[in-house]
Amino acid sequence: xxxxxxxxxxxxxxxxxxxxxxxxxxxxxxxxxxxxxxxxxxxxxxxxxxxxxxxxxxxxxxxxxxxxxxxxxxxxxxxxxxxxxxxxxxxxxxxxxxxxxxxxxxxxxxxxxxxxxxxxxxxxxxxxxxxxxxxxxxxxxxxxxxxxxxxxxxxxxxxxxxxxxxxx
Numbered sequence: 001x002x003x004x005x006x007x008x009x010x011x012x013x014x015x016x017x018x019x020x021x022x023x024x025x026x027x028x029x030x031x032x033x034x035x036x037x038x039x040x041x042x043x044x045x046x047x048x049x050x051x052x053x054x055x056x057x058x059x060x061x062x063x064x065x066x067x068x069x070x071x072x073x074x075x076x077x078x079x080x081x082x083x084x085x086x087x088x089x090x091x092x093x094x095x096x097x098x099x100x101x102x103x104x105x106x107x108x109x110x111x112x113x114x115x116x117x118x119x120x121x122x123x124x125x126x127x128x129x130x131x132x133x134x135x136x137x138x139x140x141x142x143x144x145x146x147x148x149x150x151x152x153x154x155x156x157x158x159x160x161x162x163x164x165x166x167x168x
Contacts, residue, residue, distance in 0.1 A: 032098065039098050040091060048076040048084060049114055053104070069105025075112045084109055125161035132160050 037045030051073040072095065076084060084091070088107045095104045128136070136156045143149040 032095070035098060039094050041094075044076075044080070044084060044091070047080045047114055048074050051075050051110065054108075069102050071106045071108050072104045073108045073110060075110045076114055078111050080114075081109045081111050125158060128157055128160055133157075136160065 032039070033050060036050060040048060054071040054073065056068050056070065074084075084107075088109075092104050092107060096102050136153060140149050140152055140156070143152060
């Protein structure tokens with residue numbers, strides 16, 4: 001009988017399942033797709049989506065294979081494409097910084113609709129009761145630093161409001 005293994009993180013399983021599909025599109029792994037909003041920044045994170053990487057291969061003079069920088073194909077809407085076309089140099093630098101080498105030499109922009117994913121708004125926290133506030137204040141009386149006490153008070157209020165419990 002095999003020993004039972006513990007639960008595996010979902011990211012490990014999804015990464016292994018996605019890697020073959022990504023390789024068909026020229027991506028070595030899902031890393032750039034997962035980190036895309038962080039790489040390109042807030043302005044383009046939701047409006048520009050990487051589609052594929054085209055890796056040109058040429059044989060060197062001595063018959064050895066050499067890899068030239070690749071072309072990254074992205075798609076976006078028309079207005080964003082215009083803005084992006086003026087900032088491709090900066091975007092290429094950010095992507096190459098992510099890779100750690102000059103992997104991308106050119107960005108090809110295609111215009112087509114992009115599904116903009118909206119982040120869910122965090123739900124509003126309830127107000128603390130007078131008893132909850134008094135209990136929190138009494139627990140923080142011994143903190144001498146005012147800034148630290150205020151930060152802990154804010155954190156404690158959020159913990160109490162989320163848990164619905166007046167125990168800290």
